[in-house]
Amino acid sequence: MNPLAIVGRVVLGFLNTAGKLSIFTGQAVSSCFAPPVYLRLIGRQLLAIGYYSLPVVGLTAIFTGAVLALQIYIGSSRFNAESTVAFIVVIAITRELGPVLAGLMVGGRVGAAMAAELGTMRVTEQIDALVTLQTNPMKYLVAPRLIAATIAMPLLVAIADIIGVMGGYLVSVNKLDFNAATYLKNTFDVLEADDVVSGLIKAAVFGFIIALMGCYHGFNSSGGAQGVGRATTNAVVSGLILILVANYIMTDLFFA
Amino acid sequence: MSNDPPKLLLDDVHKAFGPKVVLNGLNLTLHKGESIVVIGGSGTGKSVMLKCVLGLLRPDAGRIQVDGEDVVGMGGGKRDRVLRKFGMLFQNAALFDSLSVWENVAFGLVEGAGMAREEAREISLDKLRRVGLGPDVAELSPAALSGGMRKRVGLARAIATEPEIIFFDEPTTGLDPIMGDVINHLIVECVRDLGASTITITHDMSSARTIAHRVAMLYKGRILWIGPADRIDDSGNPYVEQFIHGRADGPIQMEVLKT
Ligand SMILES: Nc1ncnc2c1ncn2[C@@H]1O[C@H](COP(=O)(O)OP(=O)(O)O)[C@@H](O)[C@H]1O
Ligand SMILES: [Mg+2]
Numbered sequence: 001m002n003p004l005a006i007v008g009r010v011v012l013g014f015l016n017t018a019g020k021l022s023i024f025t026g027q028a029v030s031s032c033f034a035p036p037v038y039l040r041l042i043g044r045q046l047l048a049i050g051y052y053s054l055p056v057v058g059l060t061a062i063f064t065g066a067v068l069a070l071q072i073y074i075g076s077s078r079f080n081a082e083s084t085v086a087f088i089v090v091i092a093i094t095r096e097l098g099p100v101l102a103g104l105m106v107g108g109r110v111g112a113a114m115a116a117e118l119g120t121m122r123v124t125e126q127i128d129a130l131v132t133l134q135t136n137p138m139k140y141l142v143a144p145r146l147i148a149a150t151i152a153m154p155l156l157v158a159i160a161d162i163i164g165v166m167g168g169y170l171v172s173v174n175k176l177d178f179n180a181a182t183y184l185k186n187t188f189d190v191l192e193a194d195d196v197v198s199g200l201i202k203a204a205v206f207g208f209i210i211a212l213m214g215c216y217h218g219f220n221s222s223g224g225a226q227g228v229g230r231a232t233t234n235a236v237v238s239g240l241i242l243i244l245v246a247n248y249i250m251t252d253l254f255f256a
Numbered sequence: 257m258s259n260d261p262p263k264l265l266l267d268d269v270h271k272a273f274g275p276k277v278v279l280n281g282l283n284l285t286l287h288k289g290e291s292i293v294v295i296g297g298s299g300t301g302k303s304v305m306l307k308c309v310l311g312l313l314r315p316d317a318g319r320i321q322v323d324g325e326d327v328v329g330m331g332g333g334k335r336d337r338v339l340r341k342f343g344m345l346f347q348n349a350a351l352f353d354s355l356s357v358w359e360n361v362a363f364g365l366v367e368g369a370g371m372a373r374e375e376a377r378e379i380s381l382d383k384l385r386r387v388g389l390g391p392d393v394a395e396l397s398p399a400a401l402s403g404g405m406r407k408r409v410g411l412a413r414a415i416a417t418e419p420e421i422i423f424f425d426e427p428t429t430g431l432d433p434i435m436g437d438v439i440n441h442l443i444v445e446c447v448r449d450l451g452a453s454t455i456t457i458t459h460d461m462s463s464a465r466t467i468a469h470r471v472a473m474l475y476k477g478r479i480l481w482i483g484p485a486d487r488i489d490d491s492g493n494p495y496v497e498q499f500i501h502g503r504a505d506g507p508i509q510m511e512v513l514k515t
Binding site for chain 2: 126135
């Protein structure tokens with residue numbers, strides 16, 4: 001085959017997907033701001049996305065904070081270990097690891113669940129049934145998930161920040177024999193509002209990305225059980241990659 | 257017949273998916289209070305025809321009118337107003353599995369017509385009773401129901417808003433003959449009581465005979481034959497003859513036999 005034709009096909013395929021995704025995003029976002037607002041459904045999604053992700057996110061955070069403390073101690077023991085450990089743990093957790101790791105964990109958990117649920121609704125014609133019952137599936141299915149994920153992620157990350165710092169603290173005080181009061185003082189001395197706020201903004205964006213990918217792939221799935229499986233995989237993979245890309249772009253913007 | 261426009265008019269409707277032509281100049285007229293049964297082999301585009309009318313698929317060409325109003329390409333609030341006239345029983349019932357049975361039946365009343373939940377619940381229990389399901393079933397999840405019960409819940413949901421036009425897509429497929437007959441009679445009753453106009457898709461000839469005023473046969477994207485239900489046995493059309501007697505040989509060649 002002509003190599004130009006292959007390049008052309010790949011470019012066209014990419015543009016086609018990008019276009020479809022842009023249109024979907026536009027419709028999804030505008031449906032978040034138009035009545036009716038399904039509070040009951042938003043509540044249910046908040047529970048599914050936020051509350052039920054707490055164990056996963058909490059465990060991730062506590063072990064990450066703990067391992068950070070160990071690693072930094074090993075790397076910095078020759079210098080002023082006691083303040084370096086506290087400093088790096090809190091900055092790394094609030095700025096980067098809290099939002100990113102929570103995003104990856106929730107992205108796997110929630111992105112897959114959304115794509116599977118909406119994909120099944122698509123292939124079993126439940127989405128068509130919604131339309132015939134005069135209900136806009138964008139407003140009924142997509143908007144509540146987008147809204148709930150965008151609200152729930154910053155809340156989850158705020159909790160993850162606290163638990164992550166606590167993980168570092170527990171290791172530092174119990175295993176590395178740091179002074180507890182000094183460790184806390186060092187932590188709060190370096191911490192600035194911007195560190196936390198930038199992390200929470202990232203979290204909100206990640207939440208939006210997760211729900212958008214889950215809904216987009218679920219909504220556009222076709223071809224029975226296999227199609228739903230494909231949609232689920234694509235939702236998770238594209239969601240996680242977009243989180244990492246968005247994270248780089250936002251870090252560049254915030255701290256440049 | 258009066259001078260009113262027909263409830264539903266399909267005029268030279270075309271629909272293809274990529275290279276695959278499904279509807280190829282389909283014409284069909286449904287009058288007020290009439291019950292048309294559409295027969296035809298699997299994959300001939302019967303469901304696609306209904307989805308084009310409901311706006312779930314957009315025809316490539318042709319005209320579709322509901323009460324004399326063009327509906328192709330209609331969107332938003334206008335389409336919702338037209339859809340309010342319709343009820344649809346999907347081929348596999350398409351019940352919402354995140355909602356209970358009664359919430360499924362009440363869905364069009366609550367979300368479509370904006371009725372209060374309590375009132376909608378009463379109506380939904382009443383519709384469920386009409387299709388032979390008691391209040392104990394109302395709280396169950398659709399996942400807990402048998403195939404026949406799912407079809408009946410789907411039927412209750414289709415008639416809950418008392419629509420003027422109802423589509424039944426293969427209402428008896430996959431059911432035992434007795435349950436099939438129960439559903440057929442439910443459809444006849446519902447239609448009589450509501451005065452609705454209906455299109456029913458089926459492969460089941462006893463179902464067609466029970467329900468239909470007119471029978472139409474869809475073949476290769478067009479209506480090949482349409483006539484009164486009592487003429488189906490002497491249609492004089494070899495395609496119809498072959499179909500209603502279920503013979504493998506005749507003018508209709510199944511794709512499997514050709515390859
Ligand atoms: N959304 C779709 N995309 C692509 N092809 C479709 C779609 N819907 C239906 N088809 C094709 O159209 C043909 C007719 O389908 P359908 O109307 O469901 O048949 P049936 O007469 O059994 O109801 C089938 O070959 C099917 O593969
Ligand atoms: Mg069909």
